Amino acid sequence: MPEGSPTPWAYLLIRLLFKFVLKIFYGTIVVENAHLIPPRGQPCIVCANHSNSLTDALLLVASIPYKRRNLLRLTAKATQFGKRTFTSWLIESAGTVPLKRRKDYSDGEADNSEVLQKLLEALDTGDAVCLFPEGMSRYHPTIAPLKTGVARIVSDALTRNRDNPDFELSVLTCSITYMHAQHFRSDVLVTFHQPMKFTPRTHPELLAPVDFSRIREMTARLHAKISSGTLDAPSWRLIRNAKLAARIYAPLGTEMALGDYIRIVRTFLEAFKLAESRVEREGEKATSSGEEAPALGEEALAEDRKIVQLGADLKEYQDQLVRYGIKDDRIRRPLRRRTMAYRAIVRLLWSIVLISISVPGLLLWLPIFVTTFIAVREFKRTGPVWDTYDEIAQYKLTYGLMSGLCVYFGMMIVTFPVAMFTAVLVPLAMWMGLRWFEDATSAFRAFTALTRLLSVGQPELQKLQETRKGLYQRVMDLAVQTLGLPEAPEKHFGETGGREKGRVRGRWERSAKYFSVRRRRKRDWNETLRLYDKVDYPEE
Template sequence: MPQGTTTPWSYALVRLLFRFVLKIFYGTIVVENVDLIPETGRPCIVCANHSNSLTDALLLVTSIPTHRRNMLRLTAKATQFGRRTFTSWLIESAGTVPIKRRKDYIDGKADNSDVMEKLMQALELGDAACMFPEGMSRYHPTIAPLKTGVARLVSDVLSRNRDNPEFEISVQTCSITYMHVISHRQHFRSDVLVTFHSPLIFTPKDNPELLTPVDFANIRTLTSTIQEKIASGTLDSPSWDLIRTAKLAARMYAPLGTMMTLGDHVRIIRTFLEGFKAVDGESTPEKESGIQELRELQADLKSYQDQLAKWAIKDDRIRRPLPRRTILSRLLVRLTWSLCLFVISLPGLVLWVPIFATTFYAVHNFKKTGPIFDTWDEIAQYKLIYGLVSGICVWISAVALTWPFAAVTVFLVPAFMWMTLRWFEDAIAAFRAFTTLFRLLLVGKPTLKKMFEVRKSLHSRVMNLAITKLDLPEDSEQYFSHVGGREKGRIRGSWDSRARYFSIKRRRKRDWNETLRLYDQVDYPDGAFD
């Protein structure tokens, strides 16, 4: 049996560095079903959706455990190679294979035969290759039609090994979901879900339809199957507005504070999204009544969310109205707690300021290099790389300035920076709660009462859709509290909060949509950017 390629030191270094930086940049990275990944020695092609440039590849590299695969042989667009940049060095040193794209050449021609030969040799050695069959990183809410490269590679490898009855190759599909799925997916401390699906396994014996000479219809069928599996685990929508509406419906069905995993949260959003997408499907006289109800529900949810966005408050503030006296007392508590945390964060923020400033400057200049659809999908990549480089410089400088105590500060500095980030994140969350409570006072009790009645009607319609049409559990809070596992997405009481305050796994967030910012981002780009 093939043993796979030994892990290069440069690849191990890249994996270690970005495992660290990704855990800092993203608040939570939840990885599901790693036990489904074929182990080293079994040829495997890992395929995922591609909406965040190099960050997608780094997530896969760090999400696949070393006990499952020695390494993941990456592919990247050829234009990323041969530059005098850190990004280019990073890509090349990790053993990445360049893929030529027709759009990058004036004559529209791109010969990847040598590349495919290298990938086939790697697969026959028992390696895993990573490919993004959309063919490009996209700034769109829908998964682009997949290229047939993966299916053709499977066909070629099977054909080369048609005389080996024990040869098998797997296509390991994966879905990557950024909770801020559009231009805001690069938000610092947002959350990410990485879901691996059951692999598709092919052998020369069981899949003669893929052996040369192959009918191209079989290639297209396999490509469609791969697309369906990838789309089944993430948010695939014809518009940003539909995702926005599905998220609101999901929050109404499973309200803020429901004990559930990030995976379950995404699957609920996707269930509502698929239900709303049915409006644009084929209609029959029997279905027209139900489709009209869905259209009206979508419109009413959009109107309700527009009003919440105008006031900059969450649905949960309407769901559970607070007495004026309670609001005033909580205003004082939230402001005091926020100021206290900010004060103790100040010394450590001195170390973070150069990192934030460098990253902001680099990204600000990068945005000017091209149109929004051609630059925004690479912002997270730039933030990660410039944050890593500037962070290492800050660490080295701090150790150098405290050289007599370097043996201590080499560990103390990153630990102090981590706790500063924790305190600052909690300070921002407390101040965000303060501003929201203040806005409730400005809106006024009569208006909030009217919105409560509007929400009550919407909630009833959402629950009817969820239970009767989408087959979701009737009591979401009770159901998910039993099946959700240990990763709940929030702390579970005051004792848990104190006991786990210094745990790197701890979360103060009550909503998977929160990030390190003073306001909640719920709006999406205009249709012009779809």
């Protein structure tokens, strides 16, 4: 059996370096089903959705355990190569294969025959090859129609080995879900699915000459698998509504595993998508034919309209929360005004204390924050949202890494006589400064929310509570009666699952994690390092 290509030293360095950087940039990275990754030596194509440019590839490299695969052969657009930039060096040093895109060439011609040959040879040696079948990174709420390249490579690989009865090629699909891809200290879910296995004997229909309908059929299966583990919607509005519905249905915060939370959001999202598409389709039919009788049936159409109306009402409720600067949790658990005032004072004092003790670390972070802020601001000006926002995390990672190294080695030079102590104290001060700053931000965010609640006024607050009560009943009816979700979500999702990363189990762990040095306790998977609840998405 082939053992795969040897691991380049640059790949090991990059994997170690960016595994560290990714863990700092993203608050929690949860990897599900890593045991499904085919072991080293078995030819494998890893396919994932592509919404975050180079960050997607780095995340896969960091998420695949070294004991499973010693090398993940990456691909990147050819325009990234041959430049005198850190990103270009990074890509080339990791053994990445350049792919030419038609859109990057004026004549629309891009010859990738040599590249495909290299990929096939890599598979023959037992390597794992990473491909993004969407063809390009894009900042959109929906997965683009997949290109047929992966299916055609599978066909070519099987054809090359048609006389080898032991040849087996695995296609490992992966779904990457960023809670907020470009925001510092957000969370990420990486879900690997059961690999699809192909051999010349079991899949003779993929051997050349192949019917192209087989290629399209396999591509459709890939799309279904990838989209089944992430949020895929025609608009950010639907994702926003689905997240609110999930929080109303199961207000567990991080007591629920991130994977369970994403799957609940996706369940509501699919219901909203299906209902809207059916209602729109029936409306178009009625307009074109002049008839009012729906093809779906009155009862089914009425149910879809109820779901569409629920989505509209959820949006209106969320808009109100954003306008007042508060979260749904504050409405769900009303407090007496005296209690709110007392807690606001405590949160303010605690945030001041945390900011004070985090100042030394924050001073070291300041050059990094300034550098990345300027770099990202200038980059945003180069194009529209859909063409730039998918690379923001990449810019923050690379500029943050470079400026961070400058800060570290600069401090070593400045404190040369005691550099051996500085080498340990500087990263320790930076980490604890960031850790306390997160807590300070959270405490100040709670202070602002409580003060806003006090300023809302009792009549308006009661109106919001009544609105939420009605929404809660409608969300529960949809979840339990239509979608088949558990009737007691807090008990079900609170008790199921294990000790997943970032999750809290029980009152003791909830308190202990608040003071944990490794990772702060978030109250909500939607939380980022912001002074406000991040629920809106840039849309053009």
